[in-house]
Amino acid sequence: MIARLARIAAPAWPWLLASLLARLAGLAAGVALLAVPAGAIVSVAAGASVDILPLVVLLVALAVAKGGLRYLEQFLGHRAAFDLIADMRLRFYDAVVPLAPAEIAEGSGELTSIAARDIDRVEVFFAHTLVPALAAVIVPGGLVAAGFAVGPAEGAVVLAAFIIGGVLAPLVGRARGASAARGLLVERAAIAQHVAEDAAAAVEIRTLGAEERRLAALDALGARVGAHLRAEGRALGARTAIGAAWPFAAVIALPALAGGDPAAHVVLAAAVVGAAPAVTAVEAFARSLPLALAAARRYLDVLDRSPRVADPERPVRLPDGPLDVRGENVTAAYSEAALPVLDALSFAVPPGGSLAVVGPSGSGKSTLASLLVRARDPRSGRILLGGVDLRDIALSELRAAVALVEQRAVLVSGTVLENLRLGHPRLSEDDAWRALEQAALADDVRAHPDGLAARVGEDGLALSGGQRQRLSLARALARRPRLLILDEATSHQDPITQEAIRRSVAARPELTTIVIAHRADAVAGISEILALEASDAGALDTERARTGGSRGLERPQAERGGL
The missing domain is CATH 3.40.50.300 (P-loop containing nucleotide triphosphate hydrolases)
Structure with missing residues (x-):
């Protein structure tokens, strides 16, 4: 599914590549915002003098650059995503028209749910998954290399921290979250169809005295949505706890290492904290990705259907004049x-x-x-x-x-x-x-x-x-x-x-x-x-x-x- 979505995203790769470059530069500015003052503090503690004014100017420039780059990253990513989901809606319409009415089993409410909500959920993949996923490999990879340059133990600590935050944490409750995401889409589509039917048949429902039965059925659908949300929330809570803990564990572990250069440990620890957003983004899109993939699966299921009524390979022209x-x-x-x-x-x-x-x-x-x-x-x-x-x-x-x-x-x-x-x-x-x-x-x-x-x-x-x-x-x-x-x-x-x-x-x-x-x-x-x-x-x-x-x-x- 990810490979198919990546192919759909192919026309927007220039925008996404520009968004990736802006994100990498912004993360580098964030790392520098912590590493530079950490290095200055270590220098002062070692008895060296630090010129405050250039340091303050540098930090202000880094902060402004980080904010501007973050805006640029979001602008470019959403520009690409909105273009792509607009194209997806056109493809969906082009796919549905040849299918109707013989191959369309869904009601209008469910089709509307796919065309509107499901495609909007796929936007998360384009705007908040592709670029953060690439950045989550590049930035930690650079810091792991820096850690091993300081020493094998330092490199091992940094590598372990990023593995816990970027690989293990997103896997916690993954199966439960994916199942809940699929269930949420199905039940919410059923609610949309139920409400559409109630609106269309409001007079008949009131005339037949069926309001309580229809509301009870709607309540049952809502209860199933609540159960899926609770299951998703439990998995989210575990991942969030791990995501909050691992950067500080690395901060504690690095200076605690015996031997080596304490100043390098402090700067490396600050850099790990500065790079943490690149890794915690993995947990963020791991939370939303199952829902986006489930939505994409429903969308692509409609696109993959072959219409029973298709254009002939060699069309025959109609004769001129009135037709019998x-x-x-x-x-x-x-x-x-x-x-x-x-x-x-x-x-x-x-x-x-x-x-x-x-x-x-x-x-x-x-x-x-x-x-x-x-x-x-x-x-x-x-x-x-x-x-x-x-x-x-x-x-x-x-x-x-x-x-x-x-x-x-x-x-x-x-x-x-x-x-x-x-x-x-x-x-x-x-x-x-x-x-x-x-x-x-x-x-x-x-x-x-x-x-x-x-x-x-x-x-x-x-x-x-x-x-x-x-x-x-x-x-x-x-x-x-x-x-x-x-x-x-x-x-x-x-x-x-x-x-x-x-x-x-x-x-x-x-x-x-x-x-x-x-x-x-x-x-x-x-x-x-x-x-x-x-x-x-x-x-x-x-x-x-x-x-x-x-x-x-x-x-x-x-x-x-x-x-």
Whole structure:
């Protein structure tokens, strides 16, 4: 894990090397701050005279240099660390997007915990581990060499002191600390997921009277966090005690040696104390390193997953013009071991045509939509777009050609125009108004004083449910897709609005449309209807019908308000 993190840190090595040089110079200044006055005191004790003013000037210069070098070390180290964790977040996003939704088992709360807290914990490795670890080898190595230059016994004492402080102390409770660190990450991620679920289901929890049970479960998670913290604290206490004791043991041992030069012993003892921060830093990052490594392991676990949906090695370009869609014996399931949700499904939509997909919950309608945008691939069979198997189309070209609008519209905090530009960054305002007209939302936006600059709020909470759906539809239409999939995308609209949207979509002959719905109003005017049966995943019925061909479907309820 350390080797992988070191490879991730490779782009920042110039900054880290500069930080190391600043740390070495600062530690040297700290050693000199104790060794120089110790040497002066020994000289005075031996009867020699010492000029105080130059000594004071030297000590002041050393103190200022030590402070400045410490700042420079921290600045350079954190500059490198913050650049690296920003890059890690981008890599994490790039890794998660191809995995969703088929390979992501974690909930949104746990993924957020990895993207935010875990990556922040890895910053400890970059800013507070690499440079201190190197300094903890270089500075003590130099002092051990100086000790052996004074005498074998002196060198042995200095070496033993640094081994105790820099090697043995960090190992005390290491296994317990690493286990506690892993447990802390798991339990804290579980708390994040628990709280996210409680926030999303607050109304249901209150309605069902489940508050006490949910709080009890949260308390249990908190208790496990407390147990891990106590285990970590016991290991920390033992290491801290050893770390505080070893420099003073060396100070006592060196002057106590028989023979030799007492003045050299005193100066060497002062130098050991001055160099102690280089070694005690090992104990400090040994305390935080297990948590950083456990966080890195969770982060890299996501990066190491291979997406089931990948770009083809030799992509085939889509033909120009309107695209037909054809499914041939498509079988799909949520996992290899699961029963099929769709079984040997075949269907066809002509170029520029439309297809309605209806059926009760659990019949595979949304699964079919996920196959059409290649969020997952079928277990067997194939889907052709413009005569090309979806698996042979580059994902970037496929996503540019196909737009999916779902029942639960996902909007970003910002303005109407910013949301429209989410899939089309260079969208002009004229084209934005055109997309809003086609989605039957233009009048609502014009009625707002800010127009396209009207803010939609976090997750579109300033809009009604129907307005969120229409803005999501306008965003899809603004991209000028060649295949539009509406998955319950007008469920919050009244019949008049639904009819206006149908006319707008039908007025684009280059657009092939697949409408997924429970209700008859949503598929009115579509003659080609694919009816899926939930009772048997393999029983699929395709029928040609007029509007009345989907009898028994619920009619939508209108929703008002918003902009």
